Amino acid sequence: MTSATSGEAGRSGTSPVPSFDPFDTLPELAPLRTAAANGDWAATRTFFTGLDSAEKVTFAADVLGDIAGVETYLEQAAADAPADPLPRTLLAERYIHLGWETRGRAPATHVSLEQFDRFHAWLRKAERILIEVCAEQPENAPAWTARLLTARGLGLGLSEARRRYDRLSSHHPHHYAAQMQLLQQVCPKWGGSWEAAHGLARECTSAAPDGSHAGALVALAHLEHWMDLDGAAHKAYLRDVSVRNDLRSAARVSVLHHDYRPGWQWIDAHSAFAMAFSLGGHFEDAAPHFAALGDRAAEFPWRYLNDPKAAFVKYRTSALATL
Template identity: 30%
Template sequence: MGIISLLFNPRRRKTAMALAKAARERGMTVAEFTSSLSREDLARYVAPDKKAPHVTVPDVTKFGLPPDADVTADTFVSDREIDEAERAFVSGDWKPAAQLLSEIGTGWDRRTILVRSLGEAVANDEAALDLWRDERPGDPDAAAVNAEGLVCLAWQVRSSLRAEHVSREQFQKFFAILESAKPAAQEAAALAPEDPTPWVTMLAVARGLQYENDAFREVWEQLVARDPHHLPAHNSALQYWCEKWFGSHELMWAFAEEGAAKHPKLARLPLVAAHEADYRGVKGAWRNPLVAPAVDRLLPWLDGEGRDDPGTVTSRAYAARALVELGRGEEAVEQFRHLGVHADALVWAYGNKGRIAEFKRVRYLACRLVQKA
């Protein structure tokens, strides 16, 4: 909208002036201020237009959803035991984490989630891990956490920015740390030959070190030989097969289809693929013929056997997005009821205004679909 046309439209001029004044009072630009507003807040600044059709912004609380102000992007750990073990580890006590890893046993998905959370803590402070390894030399669980910690540190150094925004020095440090993570993961794998967890870490190493497709497949074969239905591993591998890394849309969809056929919990994969393709500008990505059947396979599992699965919260976030895209408002709202205030899933991170804004945007759309039904 050009500035001249804005000035000659009284309604838009009043709206622009009101927004500019409010932004100035808060020491913000108009763009910063408007991006911070919910749709209800923004609607209050818009002068009424008798000629324009009346559009009602849904009151999400009437659909059994928490108000906008309560939505948070803070990391949500639905597993209380993992949350408590991580908190103790961060404070310097490694024993609760070691005990929980022992109790988890062959619950590989849950084990990987705990090892990953401990690895993120180690990337910031190695004190608890050092105590653990000093007291228990050769402990396979400590070795797995050490390897994952190096991977987390490498990605912390690289940052989550696109490659063109990462400095040469950052890349050099990133590759150097990953090179040290590789033997660390191999050591962890040797100490626990049946455990897929070190191989999940190796998938991240392989992606970061830019393995060719065949070399990546060799790592993948080691992983699935230990757990063919490992959800965190499938999520990691799907990223490798995306066009933005070392695959293509065709390879990504093929991998998603193959995984979804293995187990209902892996039916999330076509939804992740659709989200990735949509973000890359592929028209009609959500209408891919794999998406609707994947949703129909995933939802019963989320409400049944998978209700307490470690990956359920994230799967519900992808399901909510997919259901909105498919025009299935009632089912989408139900998923948002399960999600509550939590907007930390990766699916919400791709919007230009941040996770909270994207979460609320899709949630509004779900409610609008119900209104129109």
Template identity: 30%
Template sequence: MGFFSRKKSALPQRDVIQGHTYEDAVLDTAVESASQGELKVALSALAECRTKPEVRALRVRVLAEKLVGRAESLVETAQTTGDPDTWLLAGSTFIEEAWAIRGHGWASSVGEDRFRMFFATLRKAIAPLHEAAEGLPQDAVPWAEMQRAALGLQADREELDAVWREITSRTQTLYPAYYTRLQILAKKWGGSHEEMLAFARLSVDAAPHGDPIAAMIPLAHFEVLLADQNELINNKHTIRAAMLPNTYFSKVRAEVDTAADKWMVAIPRPHPRALEAHNAFAAAYVLAVEPIRARAHLVAMRDHLHDLPWNYYIDYDKLRDEYLKAYGKFVMKAPKPAEMY
């Protein structure tokens, strides 16, 4: 090794878990059963949480991801039984099938034929979700899934607002529904930074202490960061674009701190999305180079790595290594005295 070469530091040895940012043993059993072709356990897992929208929203999303390719057969079952849980799962699975067709890249990378199939498959989700909503009128989750479908179908703002009213008339802090609404108001979907940030702030202000909906603040700022970075890249300012993630979160840290404190000031309530929220705050504090807060949220993640918001500025195939670098820097190394204040 040359005198001026830098020795590559070893990454911490951690059992990083990706694509499983929740702790729900019932859901794990249901997923395993569904993967073997048995739906009884999955439907039972949905039925038992009809009055717990956060749990229900998580379970139906995860199960739908595992059942891609089986939406039509779920509709056939629902038509026979009239079961609202089966209708909900069918609608959600159509949404996942649509996104599997489209892919999650930029619209410019999607061909016309794939877009036609995407829209056609998304439209199939609407009727089952309406059936689920009619079957359980107080259930917010079919409307939350309807919002996802409406966003993909590029529904007009009046329709999107009407679906949002249906959601908020049934629940006030449904984490995935608030995240989808954040996307609807984002600049990339035709909204604006100002409206999206205002929504995030009002949502956090209205939420009870100890609720991870506070993560809407860092998530909204990641949307601004992504838009600003892409604008710099398009204008050939590549160096400024590369520097932006760190400088951006240093500037907005006070607002992120306030949101984090509202969540963590008391013992946080158990919540299906807590690990996702810790990912959002951890990523923000890693970029802001704030050792104490970064360490707290990295530890609280318990090595459950969620794609969002890390993949806003890190390529997917590098996520694990970059997370481990951050863990080594902020968790395994004790902060210097000056960093304590």
């Protein structure tokens, strides 16, 4: 689906409540949902082997990993075919989701020692699998992307996270899912700095071909920075003209570029820009992103707001009124 096609849908009519469920917003994922619901490994394997890009495989692995209970049939599949890296990679992804669900999204000071113990146990379990997979398949994009999450959660540090990203990017340059994970790592909340976060976003955007998703990292970096501020600085940050101009430039070379290649992460990328522009009060700039989205949205970064669906509808109404 192209952004132009989805934009027409957005202008012709939108649902009062957006969907944040990737299975609803991306109909191409329907066979994976059915396979997971049935615990059908053969159908799951057929789905993944039919995908035509590392980006889609990584995206689908993340979506599958978020489904409760899939570890049961993935464990069986991994046991039945121990030499096959696919069930092991998907199983490790599920373990990572279980770990982060255990930890929750609260700051570390609000996470109990018991939660941390269980969180780290899941991540170590996943890491052991992924070390083997990456040794067997150094080009395995979803496995390396998953190892950015285990590196962060296990506190392995910035250098190790960058090493893992570099190993992945040597085979898959401009891999957006991995770039999003590395961006989280270089933010101050995980031991980095705002200089590093904005620098990474600019680095990835300038290195990528025009029309890639990478420009959305600029929006994500600004949203992370905004989240970290308090009081007047928090309110003023995204309204700043220099921030607005930075967002405009990034949007022009990415999701608004005539060579834009949407893939399955177009909803994530447009959501980042729509939210960042809206929070800054730049509704004319937000309008093309909401027009593209229609009634679709990505949970991240909208989950940063208290009532994501209500906020989306409010800002979408303001933005589309400018068209």
